[in-house]
Amino acid sequence: MKTKAGSRVIFTICVLLIAAFSYIGVYGLNVAGYRVQSFGEVLKRGLDLQGGVSVLQEIQSKKTPSRETLERTKELLSVRVNKLGVSETAVSIEGKNRIRVDIPGKYDSGSINEMLTKSGKLTFVGPDNKTILTGKDVKSAKAYTDDYGKYAVSLELNASGKKKFSDATKKFLGQTISIKMDNEDVTTPPTVESQITNGVAEISGSFTLQKAKELASIIQSGALPVTLKNVETKTVGPTIGEVGVPMSVRAGLVGISLVFLFMLIYYRIPGLLADLALTVFILLVFSAFNVLNVVLTLPGIAGLLLTIGMAVDANVLIFERTKEELRLGKSVRSSVEAGFHRALSSIVDSNVTTIIAGLVLYVMGSGSVKGFALTLVAGTLISMFTAITVTRTLLNLWLNMGIMNKPVYFGVKRG
Template identity: 35%
Template sequence: MLTIPKWKVYTIIFTCLISIYLSIPTLFPQIADSSLKSAFPANKVNLGLDLRGGASLLLEVDSKHYFSEQLENTVEQIKTKLRMEKIGFEKFDITEDYITIHLSSADSVYDTKTIIYNIFGNTAQIETNKNVLILSLAQIIKSGLKNNLMAQTQEIIRRRIDETGTKEVDLQMQGDNQILLQVPGLENPEQIKRLLGQTAKLSFHLVDDSVRLSDAANGKVPYGSKLLPLDTKERGNFGKSVLVVKSRAALSGDMLTDAQTTVNNGSAVVHFKLTSVGSKIFADLTSKNTGKLLAIVLDGKIISAPGIREPILGGSGTISGNFSIQSANELALLLRAGALPAPINIIEERTVGPSLGADSIEAGIKAVVAGVVLVMLLMFVFYGLFGMVANFALVFNLLMTIAALSLFNATLTLPGIAGMVLTLGMAVDANVLIFERVKEEVKKGKSPLSALESGYNLAFSTILDSNLTTILAAIILYIFGTGPVKGFAVTLTIGILCSMFTAVSLTKLIIAKWYRTKKPKLLML
């Protein structure tokens, strides 16, 4: 009776020891700057915005712009295929969800549908009316595009804001097309807003010198070319505000492998390196177009248009454009992080000062300490020695919760602290159920050993039911909640799972050891 297998004893002891080890970096953050740093894990619980202070930005991704761009790319793809097959068409109309193709002849409908199915597969939805085809993107395609858009945007934002991975940036999805960005410890968000204000789509286009700018300005732009504005800083170099460039990019920014700021003749420039494929394309481009201008376009503006003096075969080059050191550094960072697939709008901005964060930490610590002390005092008053065992388990419940949060590099907020305080109360609630059950068994005349065994066994189902219902409620909060509510739900769930271990397994091990050592004839409850 009241026996615990050796493997279970070792498991309980090991779990307690590993919890102490994992929680040390969080409880003693000064270890990170000491010689003991390598002896402990790097993972720890990070303080959230409301505890540490910092900047919070709610970002909205322009998904309509993204879908419009995808439709335009699709149109160009279809046009290219139609020309290859020598199928005539009059025009293409693009709306939010549809592409309308007006063919020159109704006889070409079947061949055009075949081309579209080859591009999109059987998911393409096509309606026909004489020589007109209406192509609509299936909902599954749009859903997949949107998921890719949000995932890619989130990753690029992270790389832009936290290239080194040391700023503890927190990114959370909010609804269908919004992202909550929180950067603890940041007091001035202006640099972040500049970094997010550009999509940073870089491309290289040959300048079309076959047309006069006056003609292009009047709408006489040759097919396959377009008019683009020059960046304000570059207009003085050319004496004009626009240039005509080839519509099709000769090289895109996604072929860059690195971008760094350097100084050339006293001016800041951005030195870039290309992938192996990009190097071959760039070498071929510069070899065949020596003497021509190459426009470097960033977000629809020409930031530089240098002349190609000789073939560039090394797979690298420089971007100059009257940059300051700061603007060159920012451009290099944007190019390294990659282009945003769609523009981002900042719809809400909030800054929390470090003094307010410090006040929140102090208030949170006071709440936890007060809760722990009061609970421990009541347990000791009502249950004596057994209450002290429950208090000992309560300490390990707190350590295990911190250790579990550390494993996930979780961010602790004020609602998270509230979840921890609630968990402490629920942890001793399990012990109260066990001890009260033991009391009832003693009153029935059972021996101390039998009363203890029955108390733990009979109370377990009640403890399990109550904790499962709480965990279910926490899961619902996590699914439907946002931000701080999710933090509360996660902390509460982890704390409850830890409390089931400490309140049942750990206290049972301690009481079983005490009983075998003391062999009391009466239980002081």
């Protein structure tokens, strides 16, 4: 009786939480003057959904630039574009000597072209707003792991910068020195902890490996390492998004509603639980997109809808295996356990192959192809979790409640 009562309480809490988060996800919530934004408000939209400027830059060089040069140039362009406050900007390498910059929501192509093609200026600035060093004073900068296992950047200055930095670190001991690109901070200004006389310094902070590498590349290059020429500028209006988004949303709602109805009619109570698990899947996918700063595009929406179908497919496999066990005369609980066990290998195999295909598309593709691949991989991983974990937990709760103890609840009739 305690198990039944406890399972009822847990299941009720689960349903209430799913309902609450679903409401917040769709409509948002205002609490004590603070706004909890809906998914529609927080998810970033790509160029094809809200319009903007797409610029293709070509490196002017007789020799084919190295991959390292392309990556440095890409990082520096990202820093420049982010000054516009457009975090969903996509900067990608195309071919052997071209870089494309897509800037949603911005339409002044002239100023954007000017900003992207200028060489840039790296400076180290003291708290008195006077320049201490420039990019010409830097010999090298590398990302590494310090003695405490944290990521940092090692900075080495040449002869011209050594004396300047020694004097500056002595003067500004305990204060901060800013590192700026085109008068914009490229990282949180580091604090001077001691006078540096040998021209070798460490920049530490809450860096990830990627952030440490980006900062090292910006400092190392000092300015754009190559000359860029604009070869293509496209101003895209939001007309595609105005038509495509409502149609995609409508198609998604109709498709999801039909799937929910099919699962409920064909699998009855297990189908109802699968619908709850599918709701959790949708909430987790959108939450993951927000955390990962995924830029949603029309191909990305297509990838999302595809993963919803895959999430349902996993539940179908589980329930069909369970029905097979029930027809053999086994109890409901043992049939459910056997159904999950037998379906697991098929679920993992199908999802792993999809993930591999998605990773190949992400690595080899560019632009909208990457968006499709990212949503596909993220959705597939989450669908595996919800099918194997959430659906199973909900089924076990119903079994413990003593409600679903007959084969007829799974659509199986015994003579």
